[in-house]
Amino acid sequence: MKYVTTDLTHLLHKVDLSSYKERVAEIDKAIKEKTGKGNDFLGWVDQPVDYDKQELAKMKEAAEYVRSNYDVLLVCGIGGSYLGARAAIEAVNGLHHSKKPEIIFAGQTLNPDYVAELLDYLKDKKFAINVISKSGTTTETAVAFRLFRELLEKNIGAEMARKSIFATTDAKNGALRKLSGIEGYTTFNLPADIGGRYSVQTAVGLFPMACAGIDPEEVMRGSLAAREDTSNPNLDENEAYKYAVARHSLYADYGTACEMLITYSPSLVQFGEWWKQLFGESEGKDGQGIYPTSATFTTDLHSLGQFIQQGTNSFFETTVHQNAYVRDVEIPYDQNDLDGLNYLSGKTLSYINDKAFQGTLKAHTEAGKRDNIVLECRKIDAFGIGYLFYFFERACAMSAYLSGINPFDQPGVEIYKKNMFHLLGKPGY
Ligand code: PA5
DSSP: OOSEEEEOTTOSSOOOGGGGHHHHHHHHHHHHHTOSTTGGGOHHHHHHHHOOHHHHHHHHHHHHHHHHHOSEEEEEOOGGGTHHHHHHHHHHHOSSOOOSSEEEEESSOOOHHHHHHHHHHHTTSOEEEEEEESSSOOHHHHHHHHHHHHHHHHHHHHHHHHHTEEEEEESSOSHHHHHHHHHTOEEEEEOTTSOGGGOTTSHHHHHHHHHTTOOHHHHHHHHHHHHHHHTOOOGGGOHHHHHHHHHHHHHHTTOOOEEEEEESOGGGHHHHHHHHHHHHHHHOOTTOOOEEEEEETTGGGGTTHHHHHHSOOOOEEEEEEESOOSOOOBOOOOSSOTTSOGGGTTOBHHHHHHHHHHHHHHIIIIITOOOEEEEEEOOOSHHHHHHHHHHHHHHHHHHHHHTTOOTTOOTTHHHHHHHHHHHHTOTTO
8 A cells, every 4th residue: 555645536626637647647757857847956856766875874873973962953944954854853753752852943034032042042051053054155044053153162162063063065065065164064965956845855854853863764765665656657556646636737727726735733734834845936936836835633623714614715625634643542431521522432532533534524625615635644654754755746846847837946035035135235235
């Protein structure tokens, strides 16, 4: 059984998969032979096979050092240089645990209150830094790194600080590469042919995961399995391509330009953030694209549920439905039954969550008239998260190519940066 299967039986609009078969096979060939738009950035396609095994061994060794010597790992990065690691760590480790080191994120904001609070929090902590930036010049990351590096040097001295800093960046270029060379930091390379939002299967994601106690090889095994499953050019047998075609058809054939990714787990909120960047930055250009948004059920059924059920019908839902969990919890029997819950005693939370899913799906499709794509997914552990990352990467490339869009550039992101540099008086702007 595949780790993820795409169920299109809850679509209200008819998606004619057969009319896309030929196109999908052509695009699949272009992905494999690297002949499509943005083909310089297709390194992620074979990354689960080709990844640098020596680099991974180096990461594991460094992660062991971090795990044995520090209370906190501060990861400085933004966008593709941050979201995947955070998504994986929260999905696999959960939100409430006492595992060491604590993983904290910075460099994803310029908010002074957030940074000042973190500077205070880390004042008395034994912390290491993993600074991640492909370009090495991203303002948010560079500013945070300067501030926290200074704190680290103040806390433990320049020499020890050098040993506590790990930099993930381009193998040759950029300010961070240069700085790391001069300071002698341990560095990890970001392959030149893998863009930020496709980089979670490199040191960008794997080193923070390893520091958080997640086996990076297991994550890569999951991505490898997904690569095998999603490399089939036959649309009828490729679940990622089925998903890509369904969402593309809802957009291109029926004009639904917003997709809501639904999960049933608070630990997957950050996974939703990663997914939003992947699809939003890949497809939202040339005046095209499906706006990606996300929600967590059943939590958000008590806030957004009303809108989803009866508000403007401008979106479709894609639900990641887990049909297995790492752990489960049983509802106890209570002699007095004052809360009236004994009808559930002996039942598990997975059972109840599943009934909530079924009831919601029925309500949203039958009464709400929302198209629903359901991705049936097995348990989300290290293997599962690796699988999901690759599954969506492959689906995203297919989906963008179906619209004739280059999935691997982000020309619009540069405009705000240039304006900000100009306003800040950066030389040359
Ligand atoms: O996907 C992308 O390319 C972006 O989100 C980048 O990852 C983000 O802007 C950070 O860039 P860098 O890694 O160069 O600091």
